[in-house]
Amino acid sequence: EAGVAQSPRYKIIEKRQSVAFWCNPISGHATLYWYQQILGQGPKLLIQFQNNGVVDDSQLPKDRFSAERLKGVDSTLKIQPAKLEDSAVYLCASSARHGTQFFGPGTRLTVL
């Protein structure tokens, strides 16, 4: 069974630029999560989708972050414009309803 796929694996941008990350969850998983993990800290939930609807985006900085899952499968997380403090690993995870979450390898973002 293929795992959660993410791309790119690494991205370096300058502050005020825009960036987008892509996630392809495990086939059949209705729930998709985006987490932000700043170096030395535990991950923090940014947004949770159930199919193509948002369940929880209370910790998403909506002035600069956006995410979508238009067809209820793949998802894109965008940052526009990026700030230095956005440097982190962005993790995507998916699960069957109320099940174990399976994590992707993450995208390491460096903002200069």
Add this chain to the structure above:
Amino acid sequence: KNEVEQSPQNLTAQEGEFITINCSYSVGISALHWLQQHPGGGIVSLFMLSSGKKKHGRLIATINIQEKHSSLHITASHPRDSAVYICAGVGGGADGLTFGKGTHLIIQP
């Protein structure tokens, strides 16, 4: 607001030792995950539990609902067990995890 506290933050032990990592969580959390993260690697889910005890190989996870406390044990530890172990709680309706800060475990040969 859901909260998860983990201890210890860092743990160094010798190969073969029995390892225990502890996790306390707040009232709103209904289930707990134990996760493993290797340096530069992704996160792997080890256990999800809401009651009792689960075992997989040399790993054992227990949870005490009344005391809102969970432990992860590693028997006969090995250098390849070196990683960050994270407990994370879920609750309050949505399934997004609230993570502890992690325990950085190093097993020396």
